[in-house]
Amino acid sequence: MSPESPSTDGLPGHILEFGEELRGEGIAVGTSELLDSFEVLKEVSWTSQEDFREALAATLAKSQEDRRVFELVFDRFFFRAVELAAARQGVQEEDLAMLDELSDEELDALRTQIAAAMRDGSEGALRDLARMTIAAFARRQEGSGVIGVDVQRIRRALGLRTEPQPDLPADDPRRDGLPRDALRRFEALLRRELERGQIERTGNLPPARALGELDRALPSGPLADLAAVHRVVAQLRRLLATQGLQARGHRNPSHVDVRRTMRASLQTGGVPVVLKFRPRRPRRPEIYVLCDVSTSVTSASVFFLSVLHALHDTFRKMRSFVFIERISEVTDIFERERNFKAVSERIAGDAGVADISGYTDYGRVWSEFLTQVEDDLNPRSTVIVLGDARTNGRDPRADIFAQIAARAGRTFWLNPEPRLYWNYGDSVIAAYEQYCTAFECWTTAQLEDFVRALARPAIAGAR
């Protein structure tokens, strides 16, 4: 676009809409950022998609996290813009060559081709195959009309999986499992083609759907994602560390340090001219952490354990417990082992919890916890519970929990489930929530909120 004719094709309008959409997803896009992006678009040729995208990203998305959301919104927004224009002008794509009812052999051939394309990572081939697949399946059976369901149905019918399938013949590319990224990309292509089909049929765009919170949830999967969790926690650790420093910087002299004043007075012949004050140090809070490690929170507990690990580095006076049916103290392990992997292995192994049924028994946990630490709890201590408050139908014993909360200064609850699911089924968080501050905690942002809450009153309380 040349600077003289800025509005001929409505691009500025599109950019503004795009900015609006980014704001809707929680990215801070200010007017100055938008001005920058116009500025930048004068310099790059907007006909090259890559340059266009990068230039916009450089001005609008200013952290890695923002960049991830930017990519998602960019794809969605410009795809929709193009489709809308096509729908308005009544452009119809030529149908693919008619595929008759697919025989099983043909389906097999399609399968192998897709798997091969995934392994080679060729984007163009995958796209063509996605369209062929959809055309084929549309004739084989009626689509459900829900895109997500259709995508999964197709994927299952084609037998595309990430895990190895050793019973397949040796030359089948699916035998060793398909690369996860490629599979995800293929699904995205399927989804896109299905959407395109839908738009063409109805001649209209479906209403825009906000990015699911789950799209940016914490990596909660198996150990493969552990590194990602670690990066988050490392950041938190620094946050906690610097906050401690800040508190130390704000030393507010109040008590006269007699010893140092006398010593200083020697310079002035014994007359205490300069008063020396005793620096006020923020009290390190005492923290008790109870972490649920039962199966219902398996995915979250890896994350929780690493949070625990980080907290242990920062707070000296801290005791940790893990529980399923009963509790056991793991403070020692955290203090002795510096390596997170060793910690989680030891907790899973010999230091593990006394567990008979594998179901959480909160009532029992509270009473055991109270007997163990009753004498140590005081108004300066903080109790943090990490768990989903699913009692499996057992008595929640909120009365004991209330006793704990009353003895401790502050009580926090971190729930790995979205607030939407709280109090559904056997979740009894409401019973506990009246005695403590409950946080939902399944994204990094939420965790940061909690850390802020944890660090702030601790300093205020020391005053």
Next chain:
Amino acid sequence: MPTSSPPPASIADVAEGLRAVGYLPGESTALVSYLATKLGKPVLVEGPAGVGKTELAKALASYLGRELVRLQCYEGLDEAKALYEWNYRKQLLRIQAEASGTGWDAVQDDIFGEEFLLARPLMTAIASEEPVVLLIDEIDKTDQEFEAMLLEVLSDFQISIPELGRVEARTHPIVLLTSNNSRELTEALKRRCLYLWLDYPSLEHELEIVRLHAPELSETVARRLVEVIGMVRDLDLKKPPSIAESIDWARALLLLGATDIDADTFTETMSVIVKHRTDMDVVAERVGLKLRSPADVA
């Protein structure tokens, strides 16, 4: 001082120029560098350690024929070390030299002149006659107060000195800020910058980089090398190997005259790329085993 070359005319020019001084830019790197030269906005470069953030600034400086002014940030860095400082000793000498007979006004005018000013990196960059490239390295190591102070410099390219007045930039420096993402930077600072995220390069890209810096290494070994590096980076390590380390490793292999990377060579030279005791165990266990099998076949 090197002579300044004319500003680049296109993104391809920048890519070409950076290539010529031994830096292989990714697509977005070239684009953002180009925009920085065109718009004169500072660039915030983030990414893991050792992907060439600092190197980019050096390459830009030598490509554009500008001098590189570098400000290394650290905890506790203050204005006196970043902007300017009065040369107290010289001022004192001056006062003593004409201790008697001069009036207060004359001395005061005298000792707060440019002669007694010690210019620190930011000041140097702003006051320079020739345009420079200013690199503010590891901005995340400083505290927020320092960031706030930078805002004036970055948006208006000027510095206020109470005793002297304002020093305005005579030329427009290209400013690069790097961050290892150890702390969230303030919105105000980010708003003033273009953003560039540098990640570990793709396999092909890294192969190109290694070949550029160790051209004598045979194609097959180089390819094997970047594949292994990729594998190592996928592990959960304390410090994944950086690009500089893959280049070092390539050179080490050259010196040893290695023709293939098998398990033995790998264990011998592993210390070039992995620098933590615990990491070494993990790598030896996970990657070393994988390497053995192809060697047996061959």
